[in-house]
Amino acid sequence: MSSSYLPATTDSIAQALEAKTPAEAISILYRVLENPSSSAEALRIKEQAITKLSDLLRQENRAEDLRNLLTQLRPFFNLIPKAKTAKIVRGIIDAVAKIPGTSELQISLCQEMVQWTRAEKRTFLRQRVEARLASLLMENKEYSQALVLLSSLIKEVRRLDDKLLLVDIDLLESKLHFSLKNLPKAKASLTAARTAANAIYVPPAQQGTIDLQSGILHAEEKDYKTAYSYFFEAFEAFNALEDPRAVFSLKYMLLCKIMVSQADDVAGVISSKAGLQYVGPELDAMKAVADAHSKRSLKLFETALRDFKAQLEEDPIVHRHLSSLYDTLLEQNLCRLIEPFSRVEITHIAELIELPVDHVEKKLSQMILDKKFAGTLDQGAGCLVIFDDPKIDAIYLATLDTISNVGKVVDSLYVRSAKIMA
8 A cells, every 4th residue: 555645536536446456446545545635525535435445345355454444444434424434334344244254353343343332422333233243143153142232232222212223133133032942032022023113114125034034933833824925025025126035035935835735836936937036056955855745755855955955954944844844754754655554564664764673663653642643563573553544433522522511511500509508
């Protein structure tokens, strides 16, 4: 970087744009920022220079330089309105976030900015940087620190009644509790976010985020039909904005279809006009799982898990439902295999399904107890005995209803007699 500054004019900005290399452009923009002038025009040009400089540093993956830029700009922030300062600070933090492998640097940078904003008494900016810091801590799986930070922040924001920020923080708290598998608190935080959102205009992206979180929580409660409708709303919002989260909303829609045994609909959703523009590994993974589910094939399911590990097992939302889906497929596969038999060796079933004998025996006993089919395990002979579906005699149910009604009449007469005797 040259020690001599350049005039803060549009010509200097144009010179940076015409530079042959990014390094040369960066050098020019730094020299513009070194200009001591504090006139209104000079400040306006410097703001443009900061925006272009942060873009170039991001493109060059110079995260540490972006961090140093924020420190160098602190005297400049005293010359411009607080709202513009907040915009620049958040813009540079966003630029750092777009550089891969900078999560630790982002946390450190946010912590530095929180200390500076406290010293400068910039409450509005501090609250937003703290919300960003809590989000980063959650992504870094430092849940306890994130929860402590959010607890104090949410009280402060509620006192100030900043509804827009409150929606963001409540949503973040819901995600944090969900990560900690505390579903009641996750639902309570989401309800608080919805309540705050109803009082203000919520941008489509934020509304999509609320719907996405609602779908995730309903899916966790096994209410897949309601979850599907929320994921669909989120998908429409993100799709209109061309937000990358649209593909994940679509992916979770397909997951809901599979979980309610409507796997045959998956191919239709993918081949629809909306689905075609998102064709890729995420949707291919769900299609593979849907095929395995339709064919009740555990082997195809395991192949899908192996081929699409990043899209299935490494996705925390899908991963939560994989064990349930695996159990469903295992049960369907076992039911398909035992359909032709009235008595069959457990070892033979284990060979057909290609799983360990003890694992198959344990699952069959669980299915019998859950009344998935009528049968018993003859462990002495190592066989499974399947019974015909028992026919329920209607007279027993009618008798139970009659006894229940007589019991209610007796109780009523006892209450009345007690009142008369009193």
